[in-house]
Amino acid sequence: MQKHKILSFLLALLVSIGLWVYAVTVVNPNDKTTVRGVRVRLVGTADLESNGLMVTGGEEQYIDVEISGSRSDLKELNSSSLEAIADVSSISSAGDFDVSWTLDPPSNIASGDIKLVSSTANKISVKVSERKVRPEVPVVVEYVGDLADGYVRNDAVLTTDTLSVSGPAEEVNQIASAVVTVDLQGRTDTISGDFTYIFVDQDNNVIDTSSYLTVSVPTVRLSVPVLAFKQVELGVRIIDGGGATVDDVEYKLEPDTIGVTGSKDVLDKLDKLYIKDIDLADVPEDQTWDIKPEMPDGVTIRATEPSVRLTLKFKGLITRKFTVSSEDIIFHNESDSLSPGVQSIVITVRGKASDLNELRAQDITVSADLSKDYDSGAKKVLLTIKLPKGIQAGVIFGPYYLEMVERTS
Secondary structure: OHHHHHHHHHHHHHHHHHHHHHHHHHHOOEEEEEEEEEEEEEEOHHHHHHOOEEEEEOOOEEEEEEEEEEHHHHOOOOOOOOEEEEEOOOOOOOEEEEEEOEEEOOOOOOHHHEEEEEEOOOEEEEEEEEEEEEEEEEEEEEEEOOOOOOEEEOOOEEOOOEEEEEEEHHHHOOOOEEEEEEEOOOOOOOEEEEEOOEEEOOOOOEOOOOOOOEEOOOOEEEEEOEEEEEEEEEEEEEEOEOOEOHHHEEEEEEOOEEEEEEOHHHHHOOOEEEEEEEEHHHOOOOEEEEEOOOOOOOEEEOOOOOOEEEEEEEOOOEEEEEEEEHHHOEEEOOOOOEEEOOOEEEEEEEEOHHHHOOOOHHHOEEEEEOOOOEEOOOOEEEEEEEOOOOOOEEEEOOOOEEEEEEOOO
């Protein structure tokens, strides 16, 4: 019985050994395979950037490797599941470097279960550059082509007038500005949209940037207002008065036209712009005004200097002063409590010399209505002055008032 148990044990042992040998030599034997196009992935680039560096070459490299291991493991390996890792975190300066790599098998294979037999390269070459950031590169708008006749443009309105760029210092240091080009040819309406740009150096030469340069936005959104334009004649309205008529004055406008913008419909109706009404009765002598013209609704001045100088001069007229006694003033609705506070008033008259030389003070009628034109607070009354009929002259420097005093009882 004991002998039978021993024979059974030995037989089971022999069968187990046989199965193990079969599994090792037949079912899952060790073998070799070549995997082509294995990508080498760089790690440690964040450490480079924290030191003001960046990789500018060698980040896309592939190698062929020969690997040994069990057939079951080797079946899992291909260029998609297997990659190599190269650590660049120890690089501390700009330059060209040879960096070693290690295999990184898929997660279902332990790194010790496969071995590297050979490879096309034991190291890879990488280039490291100084990294620079410029937060404000100015955006410049350049124009090509001509607008349609009778149209002008305003300056472009940009959503951002600077760009932030970062990348290799040798590229960033060359950049002076980002240039956006807008084509105006034949346009009659506002131009809006997202525009691409190019980088130029200080001499306006185009810079060929690499893929390593990073910019805050890929395009610049802008709008260029395009408006109808017209050069409009300026004028003034002369109102006769004070002994002068439109024939007695001459005026000069500098400039005598002004450029304006607006809608085409509005400008088509605007042929002349009157900038001032001049009542000659209110202008006693030659005078100059600096006027900023008021524009109709929908019209805007387009001039570097929007002010217009108006010079008015009288011709062929003289002035004379006449003294009228308060006793000669005609009072209407007289008051027993009021009397003139001065003995006379001086009135200035303007007109032709031939008329004024014949005019006398007693020819001038001066009157006052104490019930209607008396200012009790200021204690003065407004005077009405009339010149003889047929005389071509007028009173200036008015209105005239006569001071009054209250009589004491």
